[in-house]
Amino acid sequence: MLDLFADEAPWQEPLAEGAVILRRFACADAQSLIAQIFRLAEQSPFRQMVTPGGYTMSVAMTNCGEAGWTTDKHGYLYSPIDPQTQQPWPAMPAVFRQLSDAASKAAGYADFVPDACLINRYAPGAKLSLHQDKDERNLQQPIVSVSLGLPAVFQFGGLKRSDPLTRVMLEHGDVVVWGGPSRLFYHGILPLKAGRHPATDEFRFNLTFRCTR
Template sequence: MLDLFADEAPWQEPLAEGAVILRRFACADAQALIAQISALAAISPFRQMVTPGGYTMSVAMTNCGEVGWTTDTHGYLYSPIDPLTSQPWPAMPDLFRALSDTASAAAGYNGFSPDACLINRYAPGAKLSLHQDKDELNLQQPIVSVSLGVPAVFQFGGLKRNDPLKRVMLEHGDVVVWGGASRLFYHGILSLKPADHPATGEYRFNLTFRCTS
């Protein structure tokens, strides 16, 4: 599938109070970002985590940074050690950190300094149920989320699970930033439809930058 809009300039699309979509913001760095994902996954492989309730997530995950998001029988947590390798998570690449810095600043959040980057890999049929990002100690910092590869439908609601949802298509290079009044809004990804992207094949990758402390 050809990317017919590869040469379009980035633009901002308001999503909610404190939330914005930076369309095509990461396109210029996309090839290098994907290469870095492959290198990181060679150190800490993708895996489908099991929730405390025994549910195997359809999304494959890994992490980089000072800490990584993971699960155990007690709940969700950030840990400096990858439980799969028993080694520290790989360091966050400079390119990742630079992208999170510029994207957060473009959205009006200066001084964002993430210590964790969750890396999600979606195969056809994979999804992420509605949830809040609330495992972080510092809820004053925003979330920066980068989409690469196959398009997906992003759901963005409110502070309650049953609040009305906005559904927007996120495409290759789009970055969503939310914080402030929207920081604890429920969000998720609908089941990924089969497709083929020239940069990632059948997959969608997502980088989610968080400040956990």
């Protein structure tokens, strides 16, 4: 599938108070980002985590940075150690940090310094149910989320799971940043439709930068 808009300049699209979509913001760095994803996965492989309730997630995940998001029988947590390899998570690549810094500043969050990056890999049919990002200690810091590869429908709601949802298509290179009043808004990804992207083949990758400190 060709990306007909790859050469378009980035632009901002408001999503909610404190939240914005930076369209095409990561396109210039996409090739380097994807190369680093594959390198990181050689050290800490993708895996489908099991929730405390015993549900196997359809999205495959790994992490990089000082801490990684994971699960155990007690709940969800950030750990400096990859439970699969029993080694520290791989260091966050410089290109990841640079993009996160530029995106957060463009969205109006000048002091964001993430120490964790969750890397999600979506195959056709994979989804992410509505949830809040609330396992971080510092909820004053925003979330920076980068889409690479196949397009997906992003759902963005409110502080309650039952709040009305905004549904937007996220495409290759789009970055969503949310914080402030919308920091704890429910969000998720609808099941990924089958397709092929020249940069990622049949997959969609998502980088989610967070400050856990």
